[in-house]
Amino acid sequence: MRAPRRVVTLLPAATEIVAALGGGADLVGVSHECDYPEWVQRLPRLTTTPIEPMASAARIDAEVRRLRGEGRPVIAVDGAALRRLGPDLIVTQGLCEVCAVADGEVHRLASLLDPAPETISLSATTLAGIWGDIAAIGRALDLAAEADELVAGLQTRLAALACARPAAAPPRVICIEWLDPLYLAGHWVPELVAAAGGRDVGAEPGTHSALGRWSDLARLEPDVILVMLCGFGVERATRDLDALVEPAGRSLLEAVPVWVLDGNAYTSRPGPRVVDGAERIRAALENRELAGLRCWRPAPVA
Numbered sequence: 593m594r595a596p597r598r599v600v601t602l603l604p605a606a607t608e609i610v611a612a613l614g615g616g617a618d619l620v621g622v623s624h625e626c627d628y629p630e631w632v633q634r635l636p637r638l639t640t641t642p643i644e645p646m647a648s649a650a651r652i653d654a655e656v657r658r659l660r661g662e663g664r665p666v667i668a669v670d671g672a673a674l675r676r677l678g679p680d681l682i683v684t685q686g687l688c689e690v691c692a693v694a695d696g697e698v699h700r701l702a703s704l705l706d707p708a709p710e711t712i713s714l715s716a717t718t719l720a721g722i723w724g725d726i727a728a729i730g731r732a733l734d735l736a737a738e739a740d741e742l743v744a745g746l747q748t749r750l751a752a753l754a755c756a757r758p759a760a761a762p763p764r765v766i767c768i769e770w771l772d773p774l775y776l777a778g779h780w781v782p783e784l785v786a787a788a789g790g791r792d793v794g795a796e797p798g799t800h801s802a803l804g805r806w807s808d809l810a811r812l813e814p815d816v817i818l819v820m821l822c823g824f825g826v827e828r829a830t831r832d833l834d835a836l837v838e839p840a841g842r843s844l845l846e847a848v849p850v851w852v853l854d855g856n857a858y859t860s861r862p863g864p865r866v867v868d869g870a871e872r873i874r875a876a877l878e879n880r881e882l883a884g885l886r887c888w889r890p891a892p893v894a
Contacts, residue, residue, distance in 0.1 A: 594734045599681045602639060602669065602698060605863035606683035606714060607632055609726050612742055612864045615733045621677045623667075625823075628857065628865075638674055641667045645823075649772040649832055671701050678705070681732055685714040716862045717779045718798045723747070725862065746867045750787045753874055757789035763815035763877055765790040769822045769855060771832045774804045774841070777820060780866060781859055788874035790816065806840035817848050818876060819888070820855035820869075826886050829855065833888055846890045851876035854884035 600621040601607040607626040610619060619632065623639040626632050643655050643666065659666050674682075684698040702711050712732055716722040723743045730739025765785050769777035778799040782792035793812045795802065801822075821829045829852045836842060853859060853876070858869030872885040881887060 597681050597733060598677065598679045599683065599733070600638060600674065600677060600679040600709075601626065602682065602684045603714070603861075604628065605725075605861040606685070606729070608861065608863040608865060609729050610683070610733070613726075613730055613733060613735045613738045615729075615735055618681075618733065620679060621673070636673060636677065638670050638677075639667050640670070648835075649770060649821075653770070653773060669698065669701060674701055675705060679709045680707075682709050682711045683714065683729060684711065714862065717800075719750075719780050719783045719866070722780060722862045722866065726864070742864065746864060749867050750870060753787050753789070753870060762786075762789055762791040764793045764813060765816050765818060765873075765877075766794040766809055766812060766814040767792060767818045767820060767859075769801055769820055769860065771819070771821070771836055771841075772838075774806060774809075774838075775801050775822075776804045777801055777822075777855075777859065780862060781820070784859065784866060784870040784873055785818075787870045788877060790873065790877050806838055806844055810840065810844050814848055816877060817845065817850045818853055818873060819850060820853040820859040822860040823856050825854045825856050826852050826884060829853075830886065830888060834891060842890070845888075849879075850888040852886045852888050857884055 597618045598620045599610060599615065599618040601610060601619065602623050604623065604626045607619065607622050608628055610616060611629050611632065619635055621636045621638045622632050624637045643652055656666055682698060682702055698711060702709050710732060712728055714725040716725050726743055727739045730736045767777040767781050767785065769775050776794040778795040778801045782795050782797045785792040793814060819829050819833060821832065833852065853869065853872055858865055858872060872882050875882045875885055
């Protein structure tokens with residue numbers, strides 16, 4: 593019989609992986625951003641951020657830059673709460689300090705606990721990396737077979753998308769993960785687009801999300817634009833699109849089909865639901881709305 597563990601996850605993707613593996617009963621604490629599955633919202637929250645999530649995209653970006661410039665954490669962990677919970681496994685990440693607690697701070701706090709817990713740092717930038725992170729958590733939880741089964745199922749779903757792709761040339765796709773300033777989604781997103789039958793012309797697999805300019809995007813001649821804001825759902829992304837005043841951006845968005853995807857759920861978290869994201873990208877390319885996916889149309893000029 594598998595021995596239970598006391599697990600703290602400090603980013604939503606890790607929480608979703610643990611739950612998908614059947615290890616939810618081991619979770620004793622999560623980050624303030626963890627919201628899926630719904631029941632994890634009842635667990636103790638171990639992180640905080642001074643960033644106001646309802647602020648404008650430009651203000652959030654400015655606050656993140658200010659905090660990093662001052663050497664202050666964008667997301668902080670509650671060391672006292674961590675000690676009280678006494679985890680024997682902490683799952684964090686080393687990819688982005690904006691998305692989770694800084695990796696070095698987690699290791700420092702873990703080293704102060706007695707006994708010191710095992711720490712896993714997720715760092716996937718591609719789909720293969722996500723599969724590897726799932727396998728690593730599976731091994732740590734003594735759920736390696738469940739991890740293999742989960743990964744195989746996710747890969748089968750992606751393969752099914754690829755088999756059903758039309759023979760026509762893939763549409764040229766641009767994926768936007770932040771509107772002000774403009775950032776193009778990188779990492780695993782180009783692979784999701786390819787699996788869905790498109791071609792991401794704004795980024796290559798495994799590359800970091802990159803700052804862009806609207807005038808440059810127009811020269812890429814996209815057939816479809818996908819807006820998948822990091823950390824935000826469809827409603828917030830739609831509001832930000834409606835409020836965009838950049839002339840070059842408005843011109844492009846009004847000339848090309850634009851689809852809004854729940855980036856918080858399906859593309860910005862390197863966990864099992866990225867495959868749900870690929871399925872929704874496929875629906876957008878087929879001009880079909882789904883839950884978490886909406887076609888955006890500019891408001892008529894008064």
